[in-house]
Amino acid sequence: MIKVTIAGRPNTGKSTLFNALTHSRNALVHDRPGVTRDVLTGNAKLGDLEFELMDTAGLETKGTELEKQSTEFALNAIKLADVILFVVDGRVGVTSEDLQWAKQVRKTNNKGNVLLLANKTESAKRIADLHDFYKLGFGQPFPISAEHKTGMDKIYDFIKESATQDTNKIEKEPQSNVRITIMGQPNVGKSTFVNQILGEKRVIVRDEPGVTRDTIEIKAKYLNRDIIINDTAGLRRKSNITDGLETLSALKSLDALGKTDAVVLVIDATGDIEKQALGIATRIYDAGKILAIALNKWDLVDEIERDDKLLKLKHQFKKSFHQITRPMILPISAENGMGVKNLMRRIFGLYDKALDRKPTSLLNRTIEKLIEARQPPLSRLKRPMKIKFVSQISTNPIKIAIHVGGASDMPESYTRYLRKGLAKAMDWEQLPIFIEYKKSENPFD
Numbered sequence: 001m002i003k004v005t006i007a008g009r010p011n012t013g014k015s016t017l018f019n020a021l022t023h024s025r026n027a028l029v030h031d032r033p034g035v036t037r038d039v040l041t042g043n044a045k046l047g048d049l050e051f052e053l054m055d056t057a058g059l060e061t062k063g064t065e066l067e068k069q070s071t072e073f074a075l076n077a078i079k080l081a082d083v084i085l086f087v088v089d090g091r092v093g094v095t096s097e098d099l100q101w102a103k104q105v106r107k108t109n110n111k112g113n114v115l116l117l118a119n120k121t122e123s124a125k126r127i128a129d130l131h132d133f134y135k136l137g138f139g140q141p142f143p144i145s146a147e148h149k150t151g152m153d154k155i156y157d158f159i160k161e162s163a164t165q166d167t168n169k170i171e172k173e174p175q176s177n178v179r180i181t182i183m184g185q186p187n188v189g190k191s192t193f194v195n196q197i198l199g200e201k202r203v204i205v206r207d208e209p210g211v212t213r214d215t216i217e218i219k220a221k222y223l224n225r226d227i228i229i230n231d232t233a234g235l236r237r238k239s240n241i242t243d244g245l246e247t248l249s250a251l252k253s254l255d256a257l258g259k260t261d262a263v264v265l266v267i268d269a270t271g272d273i274e275k276q277a278l279g280i281a282t283r284i285y286d287a288g289k290i291l292a293i294a295l296n297k298w299d300l301v302d303e304i305e306r307d308d309k310l311l312k313l314k315h316q317f318k319k320s321f322h323q324i325t326r327p328m329i330l331p332i333s334a335e336n337g338m339g340v341k342n343l344m345r346r347i348f349g350l351y352d353k354a355l356d357r358k359p360t361s362l363l364n365r366t367i368e369k370l371i372e373a374r375q376p377p378l379s380r381l382k383r384p385m386k387i388k389f390v391s392q393i394s395t396n397p398i399k400i401a402i403h404v405g406g407a408s409d410m411p412e413s414y415t416r417y418l419r420k421g422l423a424k425a426m427d428w429e430q431l432p433i434f435i436e437y438k439k440s441e442n443p444f445d
Contacts, residue, residue: 002163004044005054005081007074007105009097012087013119017146018055021046021155046156047391051163054081075108083113083162085155086136090118090143094132102136115158116141122148157359177219178351179259181230183284184266185276189296193266193334194231197222197344223341225348230260257283261354261396262290262347269295269309269331273316281317285324285432288397290350293317294343298331306331325420326429350430354396358426363390363400370421380409399434410437 006014022042044053056074078084084105088098105114118130121143133141144151182190198220218229257263263284267277284291301309314329328346332339367390376385389403400422404410415435423429 002051002082002159003054003080004051004083004085004159005056005077006085006087007056007078007101008087009095009101010057012089013146014087015040015055017085017087017117017119017144018042018053020146020149020152021053046152046159048393049156049160049163051083051159075104078105078108081109081113082111083115083159084109085115085117086138087117087119087146088133088136088141090121090130090141094135098133098136102138106137113158113162114138115155117151117155118143119146121145122150153361153364154359157361160360161357177226177228178348179228179230179261180347181232181257181260181263181289182266183232183263183280185268185274185280188266188268189334190266191231193264193294193296193332193340194218194229196334196337196340197227197229222344223348257287257289260289261351262292264292264294264343264347266294266296266334267313269298269313270300273313278317288432288434290347290354290431291324291327292343292347292350293327293329294334295329295331296334299333299336299338301331324430324432325423328430351396353427354398354431357395358392360391363392363422363426366422366425367402367418370418374414374417376414377411385410393436397432397434398428399436401436401438403438405439 006017008014018040021044023045024042040055042053042055044051054077056077057071086102086105088094116133116136116138118133118141121130122145130141130143142151142154144154182194184190198218218231220227220229265277265281265284267273281291281293295310295313298306310329310331314327317327317329328350330339330343330346332343334340367387371387376387378384386405387402388405391401391403393399393401402410402418419433419435423431423433
């Protein structure tokens with residue numbers, strides 16, 4: 001369990017914060033400085049996050065032998081901490097003690113995971129100039145009120161990020177294997193595309209459909225990224241499938257969706273986007289996978305008609321497939337390589353974005369603005385639906401939990417509105433986003 005230590009000079013509200021985070025009254029709180037002497041330990045919880053929390057004595061620069069010993073214990077707790085919550089009095093401003101002990105914290109703990117909290121800022125009139133706290137060297141100060149439990153979302157974000165830091169380094173490693181599956185109808189150029197990526201003829205290419213029957217998995221490196229690329233059998237309408245082997249091939253193609261990070265849906269640009277291709281796109285989205293539409297054989301489209309053709313195909317796709325705010329649709333030629341490098345670079349960029357976890361505070365501010373612009377409708381029981389709290393519960397695919405008070409039967413039209421607003425604000429417009437409603441109270445209350 002991650003260790004979090006609360007530190008700061010006396011009488012800044014450290015014990016009040018400890019009680020707020022541990023949902024207890026274990027820490028003695030008093031206006032008189034120096035009440036806390038020992039290091040108090042408790043189990044804290046913020047939303048779905050649990051951690052070990054330590055409350056320390058106010059760091060004293062001078063005093064009795066007892067105060068010096070309390071300070072020694074506090075410094076030891078700081079040394080052992082994975083995260084430090086450095087608390088200052090937001091009404092008083094920076095003091096010489098704050099500056100001295102900020103220096104001591106940096107000297108004692110070299111992990112660098114320090115969150116600067118300006119406490120007692122429940123009223124704007126009582127807040128000193130927060131910019132002065134940048135002098136402490138811990139970056140941006142975040143206003144909170146431990147007594148009223150405001151600003152807890154920033155603490156959640158910071159600890160969550162620190163707790164998963166090592167895991168994220170593995171998950172977000174840009175050179176790790178990115179699984180990319182190539183899908184589409186028969187004879188649209190899927191195998192030619194794979195060979196173009198590999199830089200050699202590793203997959204059989206024929207003009208006749210149905211040559212690729214099995215899902216072929218190949219490890220490779222492209223643009224200095226390690227990838228696993230899957231070439232799948234062409235997918236046709238069920239009514240056109242009469243061969244049992246083709247049925248198995250189609251099933252294996254769809255099964256590949258569960259084992260991939262991104263899908264390149266190859267479409268013959270010399271024709272229109274058929275309903276079958278849109279059906280495949282829907283399956284890809286429902287599986288939560290990154291989707292790139294490759295308009296292949298673009299070199300065969302008349303140059304005079306290309307602009308109109310591209311606009312027409314994009315409009316046709318967006319009109320029929322609204323789940324993604326701004327689908328990635330790019331013209332390519334698998335035969336001569338035109339646009340292939342750009343397509344792959346864009347996929348890698350989306351893959352990295354899909355692994356990103358946005359701050360809870362940012363998500364909530366964004367939702368608040370969306371609600372201000374358009375209030376949620378009444379429920380079927382004519383009761384107001386109040387959105388209380390928003391959090392990101394997973395990456396790749398991105399899943400957002402929206403905690404709703406009262407009725408939770410949010411209509412799909414309003415969900416689309418929220419999804420579109422979040423996608424635009426978070427730069428997720430080309431990624432699948434799933435929204436889940438939870439009938440619960442704010443987990444920070």
